[in-house]
Amino acid sequence: MSIKAIAAKIFAHYIHNKTQKWANNPVETQQKVFESLIKEAAQTQFGKDHDFSSIKTHADFVQKVPIRDYEGLKSYVDLVVKGKENVLWKGKPLYFAKTSGTTSGAKYIPLTKESMPFHIQAARNAILSYIHETGKADFVSGKMIFLQGSPILEEKNGVKLGRLSGIVAHFVPKYLQKNRMPSWETNCIEDWETKVNAIVEETINENMSVISGIPSWVQMYFEKLSAKANKPVGEIFKNFNLFIYGGVNYEPYRAKFENLIGRKVDSIELFPASEGFFAYQDSQKEKGMLLLLNSGIFYEFIKADEFFNENPKRYTIGEVEIGVNYVLIISTNAGLWAYNIGDTIQFTSLKPYRVIVSGRIKHYISAFGEHVIGKEVEAALQEAMEGTDIRVNEFTVAPQITPKEGLPYHEWFIEFDSEVSEESNNLEDFALKIDAAMRKQNVYYDDLIVGNVLRTLVITKVPKNGFQEYMKSIGKLGGQNKLPRLSNDRKIADFFTNSQL
Structure with missing residues (x-):
């Protein structure tokens, strides 16, 4: 075992113990996050408009801060984008994560100096949880790839902006930079098909041990690899044993992937978004992903079948039940308040709190009252x-x-x-x-x-x-x-x- 692998196992044990402390005290942890968020944002424009100085309890928060989606928060975001400070959060954001909106065109999601570290730590801790549970760490010495957006960033009124995955590329730790693929130049290619072809050329002769990305796009990469080498991906990359994914459910792809790879590999599911990194799979044995309660995000949950009622009940972490379909509502240290990200989740465990993503509140079929998710x-x-x-x-x-x-x-x-x-x-x-x-x-x-x-x-x-x-x-x-x-x-x-x- 390499020195890097030994160090990873020691660090994994340390992070596991830290995680257990907040995971075993979920209600208290969320209360501290809630109090901190309200205190830190009390003097912002949003905080003053919503009388944060008088908010002491969750009931106060519910009364003063309504549920909003991006459209509902857009008037505040527009001020931030124009360069105004202390609007949704202290000062100005570090970045805007630019995403595609359906009704509002491009969406600009703020990332602050307080929120950005949690995006990086969560991805790291997901891998460390896997190392701690399985004892497998040799993969840290191999090459790793994440199929992501271009890291080239624009600037808008003094704030850099780009795709979240491109922004995150600027925060790869030094100890991983030699292992990370593709090259910076290849990662900057905008056209996706051209980019995947270049990644195939760059990686086909490398010792790839970890591959990460949204399954549908990784599948394209695997198909091109396999066609070029005329053999399964698992034979091309003999030490590839860990697939990290997020964004969609892997199960519909699993059989296809195993066919392309030629064998089974372990996988880690992540639940990241521009608005926050919400959960990661912390166990290969248990269903669901660990909800991150200590990451600068205060969570509320609304039952999906009550969501379109006039005043649906907003539940906190201590009030949720297993198997109920909830709309996820977040308030964050990036200045999103009672914000509906559009995802629905279900709890698979309450000790600790683990979730699965069940769908999107806007992506359903109920043309005849069937409520299919x-x-x-x-x-x-x-x-x-x-x-x-x-x-x-x-x-x-x-x-x-x-x-x-x-x-x-x-x-x-x-x-x-x-x-x-x-x-x-x-x-x-x-x-x-x-x-x-x-x-x-x-x-x-x-x-x-x-x-x-x-x-x-x-x-x-x-x-x-x-x-x-x-x-x-x-x-x-x-x-x-x-x-x-x-x-x-x-x-x-x-x-x-x-x-x-």
């Missing part, structure tokens, strides 16, 4: 694939409200693995398997099928690389961009039904 379609697809040779590259689901004939239905647009799609011509059987699994997942959906409001779902095959073409058509190919699993309309569906793919 992302977690349900992913689980149904996974169950339907069990015991079959069918592998799925990518998929999305949309309602078909006005079919040419018969009852309405859910239309599943699926890009199958090319080897399977040619052999698998009986899609109706596969559709019935998914449908049966969906009916077990969602009682409302089952009722609609039984009541002849909906017919069983229909699968529409998407040609190979069809979803990449869709993402390219909307300018979101690669990086940290993710395909919605569910839509309540047919914007994505229309691309495939109207295109000449």
Whole structure:
């Protein structure tokens, strides 16, 4: 074992003990975060507008600070972007993480000197938790890659801005810089397909031990690698044994990845966003990710089925239950207050608090009152694939409200693995398997099928690389961009039904 690996194991033990202290005192930890946030922001414009000086309890906070999304906070963010200080948080932010908005164009999420370190520490601690639990540390001596956005930053009124992953690239610790790939020059390539091709050339002869990124884009990298070398990724990189991912559920990709790699590898799930780093997988044995309660973020939770009520109850960490679908609300040391990031989560454990991401509050299907969420379609697809040779590259689901004939239905647009799609011509059987699994997942959906409001779902095959073409058509190919699993309309569906793919 190398000196670097030995040092990593010692450091992992130290961080584990620190984590246990706050994880074992969750309510007290969150109360301290809450009090600190209110105190630090009391003299900001937002703090004065919302009478922070009189806020003593969570009930006070609920009364004075309503739930907002980016649109609701935009008037304050616009002032920060123009260069004004002490608006949402003390002083000016260090960076803006620029993300794509749906109704407001580009979104500028502030990153402050208080919030930025937690983005870096959380990613580091996820790996250290893995080392502490498994005892595996040799991978730290190999090469590591993170498929990310360009680190080239712009500047707006004295504040640098770019994609979060590009900003984070500037904070890679010195002890990892020699191990990190791709090169800075390759990382700066903007065109995603050109960039992936360059990464393949750079890495194909290296000792890669850790690979990280959003599964859909790592899959593209693996396919290009395998095609170039004419062998599985696991044979190209004999010491590759750890895949780190975030952004989407890995399970629909797992079988495809194991086929591309040629063997199983360990994985670590992360829950990062521009607004904060919320959770990471701290155990290979337990389900869910450890919710980071000591990272400058105060959490509130609203039951998803109550979210659109006039005044839904806002729960704190000590009030949540296992298995309930909650909308995640955050207040942070970057100046986001009672902010709805759009994600829904469920708790899998309360000792410690672990979560899974169940979907997006805006990404669901309820065209007929079925309330179908992302977690349900992913689980149904996974169950339907069990015991079959069918592998799925990518998929999305949309309602078909006005079919040419018969009852309405859910239309599943699926890009199958090319080897399977040619052999698998009986899609109706596969559709019935998914449908049966969906009916077990969602009682409302089952009722609609039984009541002849909906017919069983229909699968529409998407040609190979069809979803990449869709993402390219909307300018979101690669990086940290993710395909919605569910839509309540047919914007994505229309691309495939109207295109000449």
